[in-house]
Amino acid sequence: MISALQNMESSARHVTLFYIALIILTGYSARGEDDNDCPADGRTWLPFGRNCYHFIHGAEDVAKSYSLQDAKDMCRGYELLTVKSADENNFVVNYSPSVWKGKMNVWLGLYYDSDRDVFRWHEDDSVLGFSNWEDGGDDETDLPLMDTCVALHSNTGKWENISCTDEPENGVVCQTKAVVIRSNQSKPLMSALVIISVVLILAVSAVIWFVQQRHNPGSSILNLIEYHPPFRSPSADQTCLVEAEEINDMP
Structure with missing residues (x-):
């Protein structure tokens, strides 16, 4: 009977550990992924990464272009x-054929900071980091600094310095930050699993405590989680002491 009770206690511990592991694994696997939401203003916005893009196009088979202003x-x-x-550069190149037929130069939101002698993005006024200038080219320009803009070639993805005012019109892509939407779909499932697990753990513990009370009155449910230190072999000093006592006890 004692052996059966010990087996039941061991099973209870295993069941408890199983449900704890189940809760942890479910928490990781059931987490919803974040969604990116683009503006709902009647335009066609394409999400990519943390941004949304709107490619402006003209009538069918007509590549519509616009001045910078x-x-x-x-x-x-x-x-x-x-x-x-x-990745963003490749995204624009790969999607452009769906909007424009043939080559199209697209305005980039860059301006030349003559005080710092660097290009900056209008979006956040950050200094140009990634670039993709035409082969053999760089950000140097012979154009007047205050009249220097940049266009992206939709067929190659290469960048070119152009005049902000004298150049022909170019294609337009508007851009904005996507709104991150946190998914809460997993919360009801997670809550239900936690409640069920707690109820089952309490039920198993109660059954074992009831059985233990019948065979060992006065015991507590805390005995189920009583700590039993592992067996330790005696140290060398203790072994010598025992041997000395045995020798002294010999007739």
């Missing part, structure tokens, strides 16, 4: 295309 007006409330990584 017109581009800013069409993207009022947002920013012109801002490209800060190779």
